Amino acid sequence: QSALTQPASVSGSPGQSITISCTGTSSDVGGYNYVSWYQQHPGKAPKLMIYDVSNRPSGVSNRFSGSKSGNTASLTISGLQSEDEADYYCSSYTSSDTWLFGGGTKLTVL
Amino acid sequence: QLQLQESGPGLVKPSETLSLTCTVSGGSISSSPYYWGWIRQPPGKGLEWIGISRYSGSTYYNPPLQSRVSISLDTSKNQFALRLTSVTAADTAVYYCARKRACSSSSCYGFDYWGQGTLVTVSS
Numbered sequence: 210q211s212a213l214t215q216p217a218s219v220s221g222s223p224g225q226s227i228t229i230s231c232t233g234t235s236s237d238v239g240g241y242n243y244v245s246w247y248q249q250h251p252g253k254a255p256k257l258m259i260y261d262v263s264n265r266p267s268g269v270s271n272r273f274s275g276s277k278s279g280n281t282a283s284l285t286i287s288g289l290q291s292e293d294e295a296d297y298y299c300s301s302y303t304s305s306d307t308w309l310f311g312g313g314t315k316l317t318v319l
Numbered sequence: 320q321l322q323l324q325e326s327g328p329g330l331v332k333p334s335e336t337l338s339l340t341c342t343v344s345g346g347s348i349s350s351s352p353y354y355w356g357w358i359r360q361p362p363g364k365g366l367e368w369i370g371i372s373r374y375s376g377s378t379y380y381n382p383p384l385q386s387r388v389s390i391s392l393d394t395s396k397n398q399f400a401l402r403l404t405s406v407t408a409a410d411t412a413v414y415y416c417a418r419k420r421a422c423s424s425s426s427c428y429g430f431d432y433w434g435q436g437t438l439v440t441v442s443s
Contacts (some may be wrong), residue, residue, distance in 0.1 A: 212365065230382070245429030247366070254415055254436055255358075255366065260429035272418050298366050306379050310358075313365040 213238065213299055213311035215241075220317040226287040229314045231299030232280055237309055239280035243302035246275060246284045250295045258297075259284060284317070294318040320346045321345040323416050323434035331410075331441050337403040341416030341434055348397055350372040355399045356430070358388060359408060359412040367412075372399065406441045414439050 214232040221227040231246075238244055241294050242262045247255035250300065259275040262282060272287045282301070286293055299311040327339035341355070348355055356371030368378035372390040380390040384403070392399045403410060413429050414437055 240429070243427035247429075253428070254433035256433075257429045257431050260431075261426050264426075266429075266431060300366075300368070300429065302422070305382065307381060308368040308371075310366040310368055 213301060213309055215297075215299060215311040215314045216272075217312075218315045218317065221289045221319055222319045223289050223291065225289050226285060227289060227316065229286075229297055229316070231282040231284070231286045231301075231311050233282075233301055233309070234280055234304075236305040237301040238277065239283050241302050242277065242283040244275065244277060245300045246273075246299065247298045248293075248295045249298065253309075255298065277286060289318055293317050321418065321432045323418065323432055325414060325416050325434045327437060327439070328358050329381075329438060329440060331406055331439060333407055333441055333443050334405055337401070337406050337410060337441070339401045339414055339437065339439070340398050340414075341400070342396070342398050343418075344397070345434055347391065347394075348392055348399055349394045351375075352421045354421055355390070356419060357401045357419055358415045358417055358430070360415070360436070361409075361412045369401065369403075369414075373421065396422040411439065411441045 246259040250253040262277045263275040274285045297314045322344045324342045351442045354371040354373045357369040372378040389402045416434045418432040419427040419430045
């Protein structure tokens with residue numbers, strides 16, 4: 210199983226919106242609505258931001274939203290803030306009853 | 320508030336077995352709808368899912384690791400453990416324990432509680 214494909218880096222200015230893509234196959238992202246997104250600040254554990262493509266856990270800002278089209282899922286962050294600067298990872302359930310992570314995307318807030 | 324805490328040796332010799340424990344507080348690992356799992360992150364790299372296990376006995380492992388890995392639950396201590404055999408330098412990583420709710424007919428959730436992580440270095 211290869212990791213899901215994410216851009217290595219994205220950037221945006223405060224107040225802007227950015228989108229991070231996550232591309233898989235019909236055996237994972239495209240086959241199930243079970244994509245989740247995690248935020249990881251340096252030296253910290255990942256934090257669940259989105260599950261089941263577009264659901265936010267309690268306490269996560271509504272500036273974070275998720276979507277999916279075909280084999281590609283996306284995380285959008287609107288109204289960028291400095292504290293959003295972090296690494297972001299997507300994850301998907303697979304047809305093998307396993308979970309697959311993306312390679313991660315470093316978000317820089319300019 | 321649920322808390323998870325990893326513990327174990329920070330240094331393991333090549334070809335030996337890596338053993339880590341995750342102690343759970345604020346909740347029971349025998350709670351029905353939850354899986355308890357391990358994820359690792361090599362220094363400077365991305366996350367890799369290792370596997371999950373549930374009190375009911377259901378267990379799933381990452382295929383590339385399946386021949387070397389096992390996850391076990393100890394309900395008397397409210398802990399779960401990771402065992403990875405025949406380690407090499409490629410197994411050097413920060414190891415996280417985490418909780419995930421079992422999938423229902425309409426939802427598969429995500430890993431919602433994580434430990435702080437523990438660095439394990441494989442070196443002679």
